[in-house]
Amino acid sequence: MIRETEGHHLNRVIQENEQYTAAADEELLHGAYRQLENAFDSELGKTEAGYQPFSPAQLMFLMNYARVYSQPKALEMVEHTLHRMYRSSIYDHVGHGFFTYSADERGLVPHFEKMLNDNALLAMTYLEAYQLTEHPLYAEIAESIFSYVLREMTSSEGAFHAAEGANSEGETGRYYEFTRQEIEDVLGVEEMHRYCNVYAIEPEGDFAGQSIPSLMKGTPEEQAERRGLNPLALRNLLEEDRQKLLQYRETRVRPLKDNRVLTASNGLMIAALAKGAKALQQTTYADAGAKAADFIWNKLRDQDGNLRSGYRDGEFVHPANVEDYASLAWGLMELYEVTGQPAYLVKALELKDALFRRYWDPTEGSFQRSGLNREQQYNYGNEIDGYALPAGAMVLSLLITKWAAITQDSELMQKGEQWLHSMAGEASSHADRHAMYLLGMSYARLGGRQIIISGRTNDIKMQEMISIIHKSYTPDASIIINYEGKSEYALAELIPGLVGKPAINGEGTVYICRGFSCSAPITSTEQLREEFRPVN
Structure with missing residues (x-):
């Protein structure tokens, strides 16, 4: 039984503003899916080994589409792509993390630069796939990305560096390539043959005798099954080999590192780490995200509270733009959801106010990129296809519905509807290039779902309920942890x-709300597990 809350009057706001969503209707979502499906089928038709990965935003859209519309083909497309990316050479099978892209369609000639924002978005994508399917490989890949970032891309202050370059010793990729002789010198003859057989390293090499490890012959488990080997034993041996090769590789001259601390990229990695803490139940990821967020908040704002876009060696790079505000707000929202600390929500809502004050154009019903003077209209075509930095306004598509639902702000709801309307025409013509916007529109159609968990901090059932929800696929929802007591009053404001x-x-009690109306409370962990059951 659905019952109304104090916010039920906002349903009238939605009805009164239906003209804003008339164009941005469900057919846009179906049209975007058909475009992506056609691209997927076309690529498979060329060659089964074809390598044409979707962008992280497109993969997130497809997962959401699969869940909302019970479309198994959408999930099949996601899983095929995620497996292909992991097995290819754009994944660093020795040191972990993903390179930016591949120069060939099979994914065997990576461009060796590693970008923080790429790895943040891919970590989120693999985490959502894990939450949706419970496939352990996706969790393993996300954890490996975090392992790389925390080991190689974290500054002494706890923030994250922007990128690692591709060149060392005057050559592109030199740091990452191996000859079979080098592998034999490090591992021994028998181990070299095992490793090279699994990771498709042939005697002639791929580049003048040099090779990049890949799993194009199949995952270790798949290869073990074909050869009648023990999969777990093979995985353990390969992990020992990997650690030895990584130790050897680290004796080489490393590629140059772009040690700037960029606000937008850090916001994305903070969001990814917080999502990882939820999905994988690892508090160390939340701690790392919180440390980076504290650094950005304390060091990358001026005396008036305005964000700066970046920081290097004690110097600010330049004033922030909409990407910086939106990405950091995303990270802070995710930190609130995993920690339940109202301070992160306060900061996220402060950034929300700054975003609308600085970038919202009421005459256009949309966001602009350049700030107070509005000299430069935002180019919405530069989303994250090809793994570029997400357009800030596109990130806001994911956040506005959540903010409106949390705050029960009718004016914000109206602006959100205007924003969806302002992008509808562009998205209908190029739906595949506006996946994050369409994802936000899908979230809005789901009614601004809120999952409220009320209880005491020392209640075991409360903690179990939080764990169940954190591990579940709920990217559209705002997770509100209401610890009864002192923080309860601050949060209620x-x-x-x-x-x-x-x-x-x-x-512990859970309330699930949609469209500002809530279902009957859930007090049983068994009922909660059934409510958030994965697709597989």
């Missing part, structure tokens, strides 16, 4: 909908 949603009998 930010989230009016918390009123009347207590912990029943003092034990």
